[in-house]
Amino acid sequence: MGDSLTEGVGDRVDGAWRGWAALLAQGLGEPRRPAEFRNFAVSGALTRDVAESQAPEVLAYAPDIASVVVGVNDTLRHTFDIHDLAVRLDKVCAALSARGTRLLTACLPDPGTMLALPAPLARPLARRQRAVNAVVHALSERYGAVHLHIADPAWVEDRSMWSADRLHPGERGHRAIARRFHELLAAEGLATGAPPGAEPEQPAPSRAAKAVWLATAGTGWVARRCTDLLPQLIGLAGAEVRHWARGTSTRLDHVAENALYSALASLSLDPPLARMGE
Template identity: 70%
Template sequence: MRPVRFVALGDSLTEGVGDRVGDGWRGWAALLAAGLAEDSVEFTNLAVSGAQTREVLEIQTLAGLALKPDFASVVIGVNDTLRCTFDIHAVAERLDKVYAAFTRQGATLLTACLPDPGSMLGLPGALARPLARRQRAVNRVVHALSERYGAVHLHAAEEDWIMDRGMWSADRLHPGERGHRQLAVRFHALLAEAGRASGPAPLAEPEFPEPTKSASLLWLATAGTGWVARRCTDLLPQLLRLAADEMRHRARGTSARLDLRASAAVSAALAALSVEADVV
């Protein structure tokens, strides 16, 4: 009898950034893996830092399907919101194809909605609101498609525990060990409730001491700074334009139009997918 196979797709969150073990990252998906079955579990982590939905569709999905997994997690979208190329129609279309591919193959699909990066970073309102609007759009798409494909979906966008500063690493964008463990524990609870996980629940308490303040500052000054710089080169010019547009609308009292515009774009993106499904 072959072992249960679990494949994780996504970006740095699933890669495990923030949960360092030895010289590498572990992360929530690795912590969850052992609890999926009483017998052995084969875990493959295909997530790559900086990945967007395009990379997940065009690269990670092909590799994941080749492994014929029993479980496939697809947690992605934040990096799309941090790019000037953000397009909710494209995000919806890619996620629909990824979810469909794994469910057609018989895998149990795991998905999650996530908090917006602007609020986690504590950006000023005019900068944070456009990012929040984008992340809400992604989350709406993930909610709708998770329901369509019967995914085991974790609501991790606005829950009290996700806003606890103690769950996050020094960069405020990635969970620390405690946060990764909470993600694993909560996914396991959902899977167990659905009768799809028979192994032991992951431990909620950290295995290692929290990084010292000096170690956290050192990370921010080296790898963390590089992470921010790479994304700001692409995002910052557009984010400033979005912020200027935000302030103009606030001055005119028409901010609600931006929310309505974003909501209409999500509805149109999902409607287009429905039409395509009917045609097929």
């Protein structure tokens, strides 16, 4: 379940997206008893889409293991609300856990860092993604999820892991995610097959191919999100600059933290303080 990351964007095989989830599924079962895999993730999905559209289908499918990785697209919308996001994710995780499904979750890097945006534009997005990650950590603890942390600098700064758009993993990155989840599941006896290989099987896209992608599909991606987010992001950037000039930037952090604490408190969740800086 989730968005383009789980759909497999960045790892194209035979004209279609594959991605980490499909790679992981190949190593969950054995040759004579392969795992049955279905991917419900859709590019651009928000937590609302996961809760309202994907979750009912997944619950009807009744999986033994289900990944719930979503939230980055929410940070790119003017409608971002950490309380609503937390409530939706909690309902999805609760419904799956109640039927015995083991959850896979992950915290993710913020898009501002990935795109190397100027600080006034990047900081609001980073603040939002930190809040999303804190919610995911808290829910992962509540429901005993297998959790993967891929927001650390070592992961983000390794450009060999990322595709031309700088937001989605390339084949190497998708393989790394699948291998790390496989390792965690194997330790619990939930993955009995071989882990996916670490090295890409497809040739890396040339510089020309990357340039073509950025000029076509990449431009369209940016345009679609700018239509929704850009007016508000400019306002957020203006607030960043004003507070920086006054030496009161910490006030924005406090506002975001208070909103996060309120959201977690409404779900009777304790803030994962050790993760607040991520």
